[in-house]
Amino acid sequence: MPQPVIETHKLTKYFGDKPALQDLSMAVPQGSVFGFLGRNGSGKTTTIRLMLGLLSPTRGSVTVLGHDSADLPDDIRARVGYMPESHPAYGWMKAREAGRFQRSFYPNWNDDLFNAVLDHFRITPNTKAKHLSRGMRAGLCLALTLAPEPELLVLDDPALGLDPVARHSFLESMVYVTRENNCTILFSSHLLSDVERVADRIAVMDHSVLRACCSVETFRNQVRQVLLRFEGDPPALTGLSGEPGGPGIPGVLHSVRMGNELKLTLVNANGEVDEAMKRIGATSIESVPMGLEEAFLAYLGDRGERTSFFDHVGAKS
Amino acid sequence: MRAIIWKELRENFRWALLGMVLVGLAMTYALSKAAPSGQSLRAEAFEMVMVLMTSVLGAALGFGQVIFDSRQGHWALLVHRPIGRDRVFMGKVVAGLTLYFTAMLLPFFAAAIWASMPGHVAGPFRWGMAVPGLMDILTGVVYYFAGMVTARRAARWYASRCLVLVAAILCSMIVIGVTPMWGALLAIAVAGALTFTVARGSFLAAGEYEPQRRVAKASLGAALLVGIVMVGTGVIVVTVSMFESPTTWQYQNNTLLRDGTVSVVENLNGDPIGVTDLEGHPAPWFTGSSTERQKLLTDRRARGAYLSLHPFEPRSHSYRARPLVRGLYFAGDNKARWYYLSDSGRVEGYDLRTRQFIGSFGPDGFVKAGSRTTDRFTGVRPDHWSRNRGLFVMTSGIYKIDAYRRTVKTLFLPEPGMSIESYGAIAPEKDQPDTDVLVVVVNGTIHLLDHDGQPLVTQTPDHSPPAYDRVTVSLLDEPNRYAMWYYPSWKHFGAKARLMPKPLVFYGPDGQRLASQDVPAIQNKPHPPSIAGALYGLVIPPGPIAGVAGIASLTTQGRDEFAREFTTKRTFFICITLCLLLSGVVSLMVNLRLARRNAMARGRRILWATLGLLMGPSGVLLMLCMQAWPAKLRCDECGVKRLVSLFKCEHCGVGFAPPARDGTEIFD
Amino acid sequence: MPLNLTIKTGSPTPIYRQIVEQISFAAATGEIRPGDAVPSVRGLAEQLVINPNTVARAYTELRREGLIESQPGRGMFLSDRRDILTKAERVRRIRPLLTTLAQQAVMLRFDPDELHKMIDREIKKVGQRPNRGD
Secondary structure, three states: OOOEEEEEEEEEEEEOOEEEEEEEEEEEEOOOEEEEEEOOOOOHHHHHHHHOOOOOOOEEEEEEOOEEHHHOOHHHHOOEEEEOOOOOOOOOOEHHHHHHHHHOOOOOOOHHHHHHHHHHOOOOOOOEHHHOOHHHHHHHHHHHHHOOOOOEEEEOOOOOOOOHHHHHHHHHHHHHHOOOOOOEEEEEEOOHHHHHHHOOEEEEEEOOEEEEEEEHHHHHHHEEEEEEEOOOOOOOOOOOOOOOOOOOOOOEEEEEEEOOEEEEEEEOOOHHHHHHHHHOOOOEEEEEOOOHHHHHHHHHOOOEEEEOHHHHHHHHO | OHHHHHHHHHHHHHHHHHHHHHHHHHHHHHHHHHHHHOOOOOOHHHHHHHHHHHHHHHHHHHHHHHHHHHOHHHHHHHHOOOOOHHHHHHHHHHHHHHHHHHHHHHHHHHHHHHHHOOOOOOOOOOHHHHHHHHHHHHHHHHHHHHHHHHHHOOOOOOOOOOHHHHHHHHHHHHHHHOOOHHHHHHHHHHHHHHHHHHHHHHHHOOOOOOOOOHHHHHHHHHHHHHHHHHHHHHHHHHHHHHHOOOOOOEEEEEEEEOOOOEEEEEEEOOEEEEEEEOOOOEOOOOOOOHHHHHHHHHHHEOEEEEEEOOOOOOOOOOHHHOOOEEEEOOOOOOOEEEEEEOOOOEEEEEEOOOOOEEEEEEOOEEEEOOOOOOOOOOOOOOOOOOOOOOEEEEOOEEEEEEOOOOEEEEEEOOOOOOOEEEEEEEOOOOOOHHHOEEEEEEOOEEEEEOOOOOEEEEEOOOOOOOOEEEEEEEEEOOOOEEEEEEEEOHHHHHHHHHHOOEEEEEEOOOOOEEEEEEEOOOOOOOOOOOHHHHHHHHOOOHHHHHHHHHHHHOOHHHHHHHHHHHHHOHHHHHHHHHHHHHHHHHHHHHHHHHHHHOOOOHHHHHHHHHHHHHHOHHHHHHHHHHOOOOOEEEOOOOOOEEEOOOOEOOOOOOEOOOOOOOOOOEEO | OOOOOOOOOOOOOOHHHHHHHHHHHHHHOOOOOOOOEEOOHHHHHHHHOOOHHHHHHHHHHHHHOOOEEEEOOOEEEEOOOOOOOOHHHHHHHHHHHHHHHHHHHHHOOOOHHHHHHHHHHHHHHHHOOOOOOO
16 A cells, blocks of 8 residues: 555544544545545544644644644645635635635646636636635635645535535546546545545544544445344344344444334444344345445434334324 | 735735724824814824824734634635745735834824924924824834734633733833833834734644744743733722722921921821921911911911922933923913924924914024024923923023013023023012012022022022932021021932931021021821731732842842831731732642643743742733643543543553444444 | 446445446447447546546456456457356346346236246347447
């Protein structure tokens, strides 16, 4: 594996008494398109801000392109493109002025690329940023971020608030950027379809803790859904996360009971799990196909047993 | 950096423009109020505008430039660039100060030019009058940086966030109050450098404390400490005035009566309540109601003038009085206003209606506007000398100026090569206007002149500096005599002077010595300090107090004074010293405990403990508002709360357990 | 090269699998023929707006199955050796679909003959899909 472009070491950030990020250790390999997932407030933006040295960690450290983020030298910053959350721009600058402004800081500047991105988002260079629509402003930000031809692109929720067309343009740009072989992209998102399309690795944050960091394929393979059928009522499951003792099944994210069927969503299933399922008296075990989005929802949704909504209604009457 | 400067100029020029318009309006208003009475740049209202506007505009620009770019996304947009954060900061500062100076200097110079044009102000104009205004404008730079700190430093708004602005107020106070100009410049330079370092440190660290450099931390500490002490002093003063009961103020003093006897007057809160002779027998005439008694005493008191026997030495004047332009009031002329100008050495007059220059007086007389003259008053003009209306007293002579008739009359000139060393005037008898007597000291000799300058008597004093340096010259009657009462010099005898007898010498009308007596010094009991007042020692920083006391005890006079104060106010001194010690030691312990509990390094512990000891409660407050206080968690191993900022528990050395896993993690 | 691929996100089938299946199908129906060039990894990735690694993964799969081969310096081509899958493997792959078909047929009460005829017709339709351009 090539040298990681970003590497965090037990990175932790507290805001007052509240942990925003706890003991994050992960690496973003060079050349990867790295999807950074998690619900709102799970610590994605904090992590990104720490990576770029915009915040200082409570403890731990992070290196970007081999340098400590606490003190990134100028030449390293020039190689990192960063698009902050919610596409900030200086409202009074015209798109062209914004380009000229940005250009004066960077040793590299691809003006054709800049204009191409503006064109793509149908931005006239004489429009002031404050008069641009949300999607266009995002396009301007993207143009400003891409034109210096960074080798590491960090995009904080680039799709936030964009319509499908603008989102598609964004994805196209990201795929375009990977044309440079060593270019790495890290982007945070809520949109699973985007992640599925362009990411090859993902990291999942939940409540300030990293819960998964693997390739998209691994994630897809490790989260499974099975349908168990029973003779009578399915037994109550204890220890959903696989604590020893009791008729538990390891790695269950949640279960839904429907009549004499039990639908389980599992993580990291192996032979032991199959045995456990047989042990609790399932007469048949059937795999249910599952998309990435479902897998993700199951992974980050509420854990525990969920009875079907209709059962619930029935139980009350 | 050029691009940053361009961006900042572009973003903030409209605020600067708004500021400039407001400043211009305020200046116009102040000038329009002051100009008819002859004032311009030195008018109180105008100075107030300068002080207020420079500080507000400076602070607002600094604050605005930083606060808008401190929002999350915009902060990233600003600082994630391949130029150091330092250059971003410098770009901001260059642009901000350019805007500030433009916004302040343009209206200021416009005002100065307007005031310098004849017919606008009924008073003289000199460019030197612009110096205080320029100092105020420079002081605004301190506010500018303080505003930046306030916007960027991560602190609570209701607590220490604005303290650096309070420190800037101290700089303003020094600039306004200090005498020499270099003092003002020095204050601005020091405060400017300090606030610049603090602003830069806060900006580079995005408002956090720990990542800052040591210099920035120290500067921040100094600025905050100034703020804390200032706010603390204000709070103490207000509290004292709220809770301290009004005290009675009783004392005795000697008074020379017209008949030549010395009596002792007992005063209560400034009113005489009893008169006795030196042996303590009450004066029989001192009867009646309070007002009647006061009138009786006033009628019997001998007319006199109190003056120094030291030759007058011109002190350096406040740069705010430069060039010396003093308004003079000559009776009987209400159509013009007169000023003495030290640079031209003439008394200039301005018509109050047309606000035009009328002409000027020199020793040789009045010269109309437009005529040239080289005639000038020589010497200097001590401010406290000429209280008499119409008299114009210089060290070179005494003149009577009749502004209405435009005449100058010379009343007294010292011999060539000599100058008037001291001057005083004995007020006229009631209802007899021309009975005033002028007392002039030339070459150590006292001359008494009548109101027309005719010499009455010339007397070599019996006592003279350095032992005796002040004298009261009194006129006595029945028989006509005069008395000179000499006071021992504080400079010469130190605190002892207070206890020494004061020689009183009587002279006849021709100057022959008649008699003399030594009047024993009255020993008033010092105002007893309240023991409760010693409690303020609990909140006063002990270090600086000890420093002041230490420096004072290095001088003989300070030592004497201290010994005397200590013997008379012993309990108070012991109490306040104990309070100071107590507050210092308690603060030391509080700081030490805080530092220990937060596992601070040894050096930092010692530093905070020392600051606690020296600064008392201010040191504790400083530590609280300056340090970052990381959250704490209960340690899994030893059960004691540990800091989240350290990898290893400060109590048992165990690391943090990685987040609990439940088997649903996916890593490859 | 008008190879018309579409991908669907959110489906249980991974994107690389969708590409493999669609290219296999196009080859089976003669839509593309042996010797035809397939789009470059980069080109297809940009066309479909997906990660190039995904395309590369699909191509690796196709190469493993012998469906395409790379000629150094010229790109990827559809290979003419079709039957590289073993009989057993082909049976394994068709079996789940047969099971489903059989289940549905029983449920909808088709008799086997009727079903056979329908299957024949369907196969003919797929096989007679017009070949490109000529």
